[in-house]
């Protein structure tokens with residue numbers, strides 16, 4: 588798996604195998620059913636997408652972002668990225684919200700700096716990349732993402748069940 592070092596926006600597709608109530612920093616406690624979660628974020632700093640995605644894949648230590656709290660209990664199964672110099676994560680979140688079966692489980696998750704309801708949505712069944720990309724095209728004319736399958740070897744099981 589090679590990750591682009593350029594700046595861009597990404598969607599992290601996670602699989603959670605057990606139901607749990609988890610604390611998400613100061614946002615509070617929420618029930619997270621088993622199934623799939625997709626989180627939208629942007630990597631516009633040094634090291635670009637590669638640096639940020641390695642952080643998500645090799646999560647360890649003190650949580651920094653809301654997604655870090657969920658990542659400890661879930662496996663990254665796929666990553667969808669779009670290279671862009673500007674912050675496109677709200678458009679990604681719009682596209683996720685519009686996918687069939689999308690459910691809001693933690694209002695405000697990942698959306699402290701914008702007006703979105705959340706940057707994380709829950710899905711009982713795993714959404715398909717092609718469907719997301721069609722929604723993204725509608726939410727952000729001209730932007731298309733590409734798909735990176737997550738490598739289970741480079742993506743160890745989370746330390747906490």
Ligand SMILES: [Zn+2]
Pocket residue numbers: 676677680698701702703705706
């Ligand atoms: Zn937003």
